[in-house]
Amino acid sequence: MFATTAAGALLWAPSAHAATDSSVSAQGTYEGCPSxxxxxxxxxxWNGGVPEHKYYTYGVHKLYNEYxxxxIFNNQTGGATERECKNSDxxxxxxxxxxxxxRDVDITPINSIRLDPS
Incomplete structure (x- = not known):
């Protein structure tokens, strides 16, 4: 997603949303994404609850041919975070x-995602 400033420049600004199904906790599977x-x-x-990729380990995960x-849904526990990175490292x-x-992201300029503990 891109946001446009008053001056007309484009900014890379994905929006984040909370998952809203109150019957499912962050400890369970949601839309096909395991805890x-x-x-x-x-x-x-949500693609009918069928993720294209699932990442579990902390660190950098390189992306190939993603456009x-x-x-991207973070169903990690213990405060762990995810970030999209423009560099493959x-x-x-x-x-x-x-x-x-x-959040919904234009993945074209993204070359890796990074999972970090809290």
Whole structure:
């Protein structure tokens, strides 16, 4: 998602949203994303509860041939965060995605995601 400033410049500014199903806790599976994982869906939707990618381990995960809109959901526990990074080594990253939140992102300029403990 891009936001436009008053001057007309484009800024990379994904929005974050809390998952809203009150019957599911952050400790359980939500929309096909198991507890403890960060999941990426193949478009800006839940894709019928079928993530395209699931990430579990802390550190940098390189992305290959990913373009267009993606939904990223952080279902990690213990305050662990996720960030999208423009460099493949996990640097030049955007804001932290907190547990139990998601955002829709234009993944085209993103070359890695980084999972960090709290």
């Amino acid at each position: 403890g994982y960060v999941c990426m869906y193949p478009n800006a939707s 267009g809109s993606r939904r 996990g640097t030049n990253c955007g804001s932290k995605l907190l547990p139990w939140t998601y």
